[in-house]
Amino acid sequence: MESLKLGSLEVWPPVVLAPMAGITNAPFRTLCREQGGGLFVCEMITTRALVERNAKTLKMIRFGPRENPRSIQLYGVDPVTVGRAVRMIAEEDLADHVDLNFGCPVPKVTRRGGGSALPYKRNLFRAILREAVRNAGTLPVTVKMRKGIDDDHLTYLDAGRIAVEEGVAAIALHGRTAIQHYGGTADWAAIARLKESVPEIPVLGNGDIWSADDARRMMDLTGCDGVVVGRGCLGRPWLFADLAAMCEGSGERRRPSLGEVAATMDRHAALLTECFGSEPHAVADFRKHVGWYLKGFVVGADLRRRLATAESLAGLREGLAELDPAQPWPDGVDAPRGKTHPRDRVHLPAGWLDDPYDLAVPEADAELDTSGG
Template sequence: MTSTPPPLWIGSIKVDPPILQAPMAGFTNYAFRQIVREYGGVGLHATEMVNARGFVWLDENEAEHPDRLWGVREEARPLAVQIWDNQPEVMAKVGKRLVDDYQVSVVDINFGCPVKQVTEKAHSGSYLLKHPKTMFEIIRRLVEACAPTPVTAKIRLGCTRNNVNCDDIAKVVEEAGAAALTVHGRTAQDFFSGSADWDRIAEIKQHLRNIPLIGNGDLDSADKVVAAFENYGVDGVMIARASLGRPWLFAQAHAALRGEPVPPEPTLELQRQCMLRHYDMIVERFGEAKGTVLMRKFACCYAQGKFGARHFRTHVARVSTASEFYGVVEEYFPRDLDAIEAASQ
């Protein structure tokens, strides 16, 4: 890295390092964020995305607020909460509540989710990329309701490969008053197939006057994070799926940006211990039965790409109690070859 990138400013919020943890439904809950914090390297954490209309219903019926807001009041700042819906007044109401009651640092709007339940059924997420006037009004109303807390937006390149309209959408986002724009380098049609188009992300920069551009997509190594800053002119990066089983990835990227030696991957034994800490936090929140089921997908992420991962996934996908989970981890979670040889002697 020729020079360390400067901190990223989202309104009055300083994001240093300019590495953001992506909001991911079903994954980036309080437990995951705490595990990431143990390793460091994140300038701005984010919750799972919150359904604004569902939040309002819970609020009006005096029910407990969504599990996706677990820990938000107590944890360290800065912290972003991402929300989604297609009704400006509902979004504004929830944004104001997040600012007034939860004191969040940033309210982020999801205009990028490609999942059919959000797009086709709820006409939200990336569906709204076809409706820039609605996007403008949602952002404008949220900016007004949340001030002075900054509002940001996350988009994809477009809905389909034949309708890439991110340049025009970027202008809409800025004109509506958003404080930053994050772009995932695929269209909604792509979901997560193929490769993120970072050249296309880079082209958006010329269409923004004052707000920072954050790039997202396929950042699965410290080298790729460095390359994003050096080659594509982004002001910040957002790391998503690659961090789910490797929460230390942010710290590795941060070291690389500072020109320092990149910390090696933890040993498999340390990774196993990390996964067990993660499990304990999930169970403490949700109880043994629900927590064990929720942890199955996280456990699969921790094993991904390792020797024996498929065998481990087959067994961990069936666990329903703590004793079963610990037993499967003990017997099947991938181990260091040196540890296996030592045990056999």
């Protein structure tokens, strides 16, 4: 297996942590990075917020001294603003790699023409990529996208060719349409078709990677050059140890006991406290991780509830101390995590599907603090 080459960057193993809002902050990236190498992308930020130097946004793109390469994912709908944001990153040395998000399926994004709705507008998509690459200097620019809006409006092959023509360094494809959201089964065959269509640049596969063995199967079946892992690592930063072992040709897999999981939960909450500078804020933010960490383990409902409603590190640690440290890793947890329901329809701006070559920029409030893909 070869390393992933993104311009001048060489990434080994060819594994990418997908940006997830409220998840892939510096503490979570630290936990994942300690397990194995790869590319660990920060939470998605909007280009408008970056160029306006929004204080919250600038905090989100802080990287630790050991984070290398530093990776930022941008979301934008205006070519000019995207270009300014990328130039700012390059000139101020804010990151080593820029990814552009065209995969977000959230209704409040797609109804404004952003995220997974945008590649349908071929000329606007091209203009955004052109401005990003032109302003990036030596930084590699990559793209993450979905198959399209729905099965009647697939865009990934056209978008792939446009990306190659505009100098994008790699493409990550989530094998679902926007209407699928995270439901159903990811279409790995589409990843294979994209790889065949754009042999000039690396193609990364995303969707339904719940284990290192899933990643191996995806790469074997599609010929993709690497994998992007999102929901599969929720509550499981050690998945990156499994992925590193898989890329080295090893069948070794991490199966931590409940005691090891509890220690990781404790450290995760402590890192959040250090990052946020507020223990109540950090512990409240950590609550959403509790169910993911404990998935499959035998833990009483009352204890789960107390852990998921803890208000302080002391309260959290009190509950963690009640867990059975010898309980082994449960079977059957290499399965979907997070929300999996499809959508009834994709919310789009009025007349969005009328002209796929319209270059009009979506309305200004299309850039929201929402991530996903």
